[in-house]
Amino acid sequence: MNTQTTQTVLLIAPVLDSLLDKLSTAFTVYRLYEQPDADAFLQEVGSTIQAVVTRGDIGVSNHVLQALPQVGLIALFGVGTDAVDLDYTRSRNIAVTITSGVLTQGVADLAMGLLLAGARQLCQGDRFVREGRWLNTAPALATQVSSKRIGIFGMGNIGQAIARRASGFDMEILYNDRQKIAGLDYQWCADLHTLARESDFLVIAASAGAENQKLIDATVLSAMPKHAWLINIARGSLVDESALISALQKGVIGGAALDVYEDEPNVPAALIALDNVVLQPHVASATHETRQKMSDVVYANVEAYFAQAPLPNIIA
Secondary structure, eight states, X not given: OOOOSSOEEEESSOOOHHHHXXXXXXXXXXXXXXXXXXXXXXXXXXXXXXXXXXXXXXXXXXXXHTTOTTOOEEXXXXXXXTTSOHHHHHHTTOEEEOOTTSSHHXXXXXXXXXXXXXXXXXXXXXXXXXXXXXXXXOOOOOOOOTTOEEEEEOOSHHHHHHHHHHHTTTOEEEEEOSXXXXXXXXXXXXXXXXXXXXXXXXXXXXXXXXXXXXXXXXXXXXXXXXXXXXXXXXXXXXXXXXXXXXXXXXXXXXXXXXXXXXXXXXXXXXXXXXXXXXXXXXXXXXSHHHHHHHHHHHHHHHHHHHTTOOOTTBOO
């Protein structure tokens, strides 16, 4: 760990004002996102940077890290590490921390909210009332959620929190993970295609990475029942978006409820045009409570790094 007198932090992307104020009070903070010429700025101050703070969906490129010879910590505001080259950080002995343990409840809440919004046509019902159509006709029938089968792809902390919520709706819970998890009284499916085939609602809660890119492809979507819904609160890279659009347009599946996309914030016009889709702007963790807890965890990791203390949330 670096022992320079001046303790310097590089912010890759904006964070909550409360976190920025706390970091700025304790350390020298540079904001890369405000620089008109990032490369020139890094050439000027890069050799002084000891810690990087960034969002999980943005990460930090190897190009930037190569300009930071003294960096020893990347503190991620989030739990996804797919936007950081962990092989590279390990080769440089750069520690990576995440905000583990604080996103779970908020993300699981939104997963169930998306599931309910899709099945019960909540967005369509809202428009139906606002547009005055209820005055002249009856609304369409929706789909019951209670007692249906929910398949959860990725049974980590978030997946298990979704399962607990689904239990409250008397849903039959199935899951796929790398292996069967001891102590979980849910039905394990050995492969993703089996899970898809057996699910009325397929919820993606798996980690992203090169090995999982576009894992939800046309073959998985074709395995799902025609009435089934796909819910994604993980990462857009897990889904072949073109195959999903085609499946929705052709009625291969019943619908999709999405919080994440392949190229955020660019959502395909074809998705926006579909009525059997619920869209959210990547807000699963976007509550006052969760974001404040995430900020506290980020600061705790940066503080521990400069104090040469054990990092509370280190993953690499």
